[in-house]
Amino acid sequence: MRRLMKNPVGLLGAILVTAMVGLALVGPLIWSGAANAIHPQQISQGSSSAHLLGTDALGRDMLARTLAATRLTMGLAFVATLIGTGAGILLGAAPAVLPRPVARAVTAAVDLLVAFPALLLAMFTAVVVGLGGRGAVLGIGVALAPTFARLTHTLTASVTGSDYVAAARMLRVPRHRILTRHVLPNIAEPLILNAAQAMGSALLGLSAMSFLGMGVQAPSYDWGRLLNDAFGHVYVTPSVVIAPAVAVTLAGLGFMLLGDTFAKAAGRTTATAAKPVPPVVARAEELPLPDAILEVRDLTVAFPGGVTPVRELSLTVHPGQIVGLVGESGSGKSMTAAAIGQIVPHPGLTGSARMRLCGTDLDTLGAAERRKLLGSSLAMVFQDPTSSLNPALRVGGQLAEVATLHDGASRAEARDRAIERLRRVHIKEPEQVIRQHPHELSGGMRQRAVIAMGLMGTPRLIIADEPTTALDVTVQREVLRVLREVVDDTRAGALFISHDIAVVSELCDRVQVMYAGRVVEELPADALHRARHPYTRALIGSMPDMDTDRSRPLTTIPGRQPSPADIGTGCAFADRCALATDRCTERPALTERDADHLVACWEA
Structure with missing residues (x-):
């Protein structure tokens, strides 16, 4: 007004x-x-005093x-x-x-x-x-x-x-x-x-x-x-x-x-659709890991027009472990999370040699069984909590919905569980917060509320897709601490996606580095100082620390990452790599170079 x-x-x-x-x-x-x-004597008259x-x-x-x-x-x-x-x-x-x-x-x-x-x-x-x-x-x-x-x-x-x-x-x-x-x-x-x-x-x-x-x-x-x-x-x-x-x-x-x-105040956007094409899926023969919460082998995501943002990716998450997926924007990290959660937007298609969650092969389940397993065992924390929370509904109702739909809890039981979960992620006065709408919460509180929503069931896997990108450093540390505590307390596994290798090295147990839709290096987080792939070393080098010479410009990686539709048959990083040779026209496989350390590079 x-x-x-x-x-x-x-x-x-x-x-x-x-x-x-x-x-x-x-x-x-x-x-x-x-x-x-009616005035018969004044029919069809013009303007007058009467x-x-x-x-x-x-x-x-x-x-x-x-x-x-x-x-x-x-x-x-x-x-x-x-x-x-x-x-x-x-x-x-x-x-x-x-x-x-x-x-x-x-x-x-x-x-x-x-x-x-x-x-x-x-x-x-x-x-x-x-x-x-x-x-x-x-x-x-x-x-x-x-x-x-x-x-x-x-x-x-x-x-x-x-x-x-x-x-x-x-x-x-x-x-x-x-x-x-x-x-x-x-x-x-x-x-x-x-x-x-x-x-x-x-x-x-x-x-x-x-x-x-x-x-x-x-x-x-x-x-x-x-x-x-x-x-x-x-x-x-x-x-x-x-x-x-x-x-x-x-x-x-x-x-x-x-x-x-x-x-003029109403925003208008458009959406388009395209005809899907099937992705090319590789096959793997190794036996499944019995104790793994998540096991993915040769995951591929494809869109029409030859756009393939994820190519033959493999990863494993064990109980109580946080695996970091790091790389530049456009490397396929978020699309990997969407494929695991079965929410790749239309017209994209996913395929894999194996996709096991909590020991169950998702490809063998019907649609209803797959939704039930994902809804109860998988929690996803997205980058923007504003889009994760419905702005028209109160926070408590959105959290309670998980318990009522999946566990058959009553409204009172679901409300009590929502309060307990909000308290668990260190939100003060949860009894008041459940009556509020998302816009009444700060950014950090919204993100913790999304984590609490994921914990309304009994998730065995938590996927956090850049959950701290829009937060300041202090709130970022609080959210990361909450995520670490949840994993340690529940023995759930977590897949933490970020472009910030400093955050990944601090939070995660194991790191996978993605470039142009593929994993180019995999190693323990405490071994990042021994990274061998030129791209991983470049990411680490571009991260300033207390010993960085402030008189010199920050280290950058020249060039740009290729589009998912323009990736050739050789090493995708070759055009930006100082170590590139003629052999890089052939794509190197991800092979073990040291104990528990895999690298995809001919010169590493």
Whole structure:
């Protein structure tokens, strides 16, 4: 409201809309008598002291009739807006819950209707339904629906890619509940704000329909009907069209200005889809490790167009162990986490020689069994807690949802568990925090709340995808301490993803260095000073310490990492490596050079 008061355009729109709403409430009560009074001796007169803006063909006062018609005009526009917005939201949200072929058909139908002129669509509907106020209202509602459907579809697509929606899918939340609980509440604001603009369009459209004789019929009258009745006398007594014309203009302008002011605050994003292609998957023959919490062999993630962000990656996480996955942005770290959690975005596909979680091969499970295992044994802590937590729901409800869905806990039991888990991650006054929304918490508290959400079940594996990137150093240390404590207390395994090799060396037990979708070196964290791969040594060298010469520029790695679509058959780091030779045109395999130390480099 403060912003609205400071915006002259929005303030003018608010004043006009308020005035029209006030007239709609009191207009018929005050002016209906004068509006319906017939004066045969004053038929079709111009402006006079008795009738300021003239009279119609029956001698009725045009100003009084315009003021009295405000209620019917505004009421019909409101109903048409409700029909248009309601139908549009249903059409726009339907693709999120319908099977893909049906969803595409609905989207194509909406695109076709958007391309059709709105007024012609309204007139066609009115002719089919029948002339009159009801037909005009339905016609305008049908004409408004495609625009709202397109807006809803766009907003829905932006929300369905959020981490908390992906988590809800992992929890086997039904599609319709995801839509009503997670998607629609988070797109309600821009839809409501754009409804003000739609109200102005509905009012102008209804007035146009009535002016053309396809809307309100005598003896009822709205502003468009008054313009229709007065149009035959406009050249003789032009004052008779002033009142309804000004009313239509001011009301439409008010709603348009107000809606435009609100609509500028609503962000709009688009989402695209592509046809998937199967990845190339390597095969491994070694026996599975019986004590490993997570065992991945030859994991590959591929997208259309030859984009392969993860290539034949293997890793193992044991109980009580934190494995660090480190590398530059774009090296495939987060996509690896998504593949393990089975949340690679469409149209990406994953394949592996083996993917075992808690001793169970995920590839042998059905969809329901896989979701149950992942939902109960895997906890994911994403980089941005704001996208992991639904801003429309309270923190306690989001934590409790895990316990109620997976463990069948009652609401009271789930609430008590949520309080205990928040206390476990060192959040003060958890009884108050569970009643708050995510925006009321600090960044560090939100991240710890996400960790607590992962602990609502009994996770055996915790995947933390750069959970401290957006936090200051002090809060970062607190979050890392909480993660270490959780792993030590529960004997769970953890996969910690970061681009900060200093953080990885401090927190993790073992480190895997990724470059261009592959692991190029694997070694214990306390042995990083003995790193052999040129890329790992370059990462360590670019990290300043207390002994760094401040008179010299910081060490950097020349060049840039290749795109996942441009990786050749040789060593991907060769173009940036000072040790590169002709042999680097062939890709080196990840082989053991020292005890518990693997390197993929010909010269290391």
